[in-house]
Amino acid sequence: METKILGLERAKVDSLNDGLNELLANFQIYYQNLRGLHWNIKGQSFFELHVKFEELYTDAQEKIDMIAERILTLQGNPLHTFEDYLELSKVVVGKNISKDRDSVKLVVESLITLIELERELLLESAEADDEGTNSMMSDFISEQEKTVWMLKAWLS
Numbered sequence: 001m002e003t004k005i006l007g008l009e010r011a012k013v014d015s016l017n018d019g020l021n022e023l024l025a026n027f028q029i030y031y032q033n034l035r036g037l038h039w040n041i042k043g044q045s046f047f048e049l050h051v052k053f054e055e056l057y058t059d060a061q062e063k064i065d066m067i068a069e070r071i072l073t074l075q076g077n078p079l080h081t082f083e084d085y086l087e088l089s090k091v092v093v094g095k096n097i098s099k100d101r102d103s104v105k106l107v108v109e110s111l112i113t114l115i116e117l118e119r120e121l122l123l124e125s126a127e128a129d130d131e132g133t134n135s136m137m138s139d140f141i142s143e144q145e146k147t148v149w150m151l152k153a154w155l156s
Contacts, residue, residue, distance in 0.1 A: 005075050012128035017076030019121045020133070024067045024079055025088035026117060030110045031060040033094040037103045045100035056107065056147070063140060070133060090117070101155065108151050111144050118144075 005013045034057035041049045068078035079085065086093075090113050094106045118137045125133035 006073070006132075008074075008128055008130055012124075013074050013130070014076070016121070016125060016128060016130060016133055017071050017074050019117070019124060020067055020071045020074075020076070021079045021084075022088050023114070023117050023121060024064065024071070025085040026091045026110075026114055027060055027064045027067060028082075028085045029089040029091040029093060030114060031057055031064060033091070033106060033110060034060060036094060037097060037106070040096070040098045041100065041103055042098045043100050049100055049103060053103070053107075059143075066136060070136060073132065074130075104151050104155055108148055108155070111148050111151075115141055115144050115148070 003010055034053050038050060038053035038057060041053065071078040079088070091110045092106065094103075097103050097106060118141050122134060122137040122141065125131075125137060
């Protein structure tokens with residue numbers, strides 16, 4: 001068995017892959033929530049939120065692919081079943097949500113959960129000298145913090 005993957009210690013890479021798979025599971029639930037919010041939103045904020053949720057789920061879909069490809073780059077296996085996603089996810093499943101404020105609150109709560117997971121991976125990847133994962137987490141966090149700020153401003 002290899003002791004190094006891309007110059008990184010295998011044990012640290014295996015742990016990073018576990019964390020990346022947990023993040024992948026959470027992103028998949030977040031993504032599916034956004035699809036449901038996009039489809040089911042009602043009320044006076046329909047037009048703005050319908051477009052916003054599409055923007056957010058398109059971004060989430062890209063991030064899901066990036067996470068899965070990072071796992072593959074680190075010679076891991078990305079999870080791909082909803083059973084696995086539900087088992088690992090900390091993001092709350094939003095069901096039958098159609099009110100604007102409830103929808104935005106779910107997105108904010110989900111993003112905060114994702115940011116917490118990304119911060120854990122940021123620290124772990126720094127300790128492992130894994131610049132690829134570290135850079136990706138840093139980029140995700142920066143974008144999502146701004147989105148949380150904007151959505152919280154909308155809620156105010």
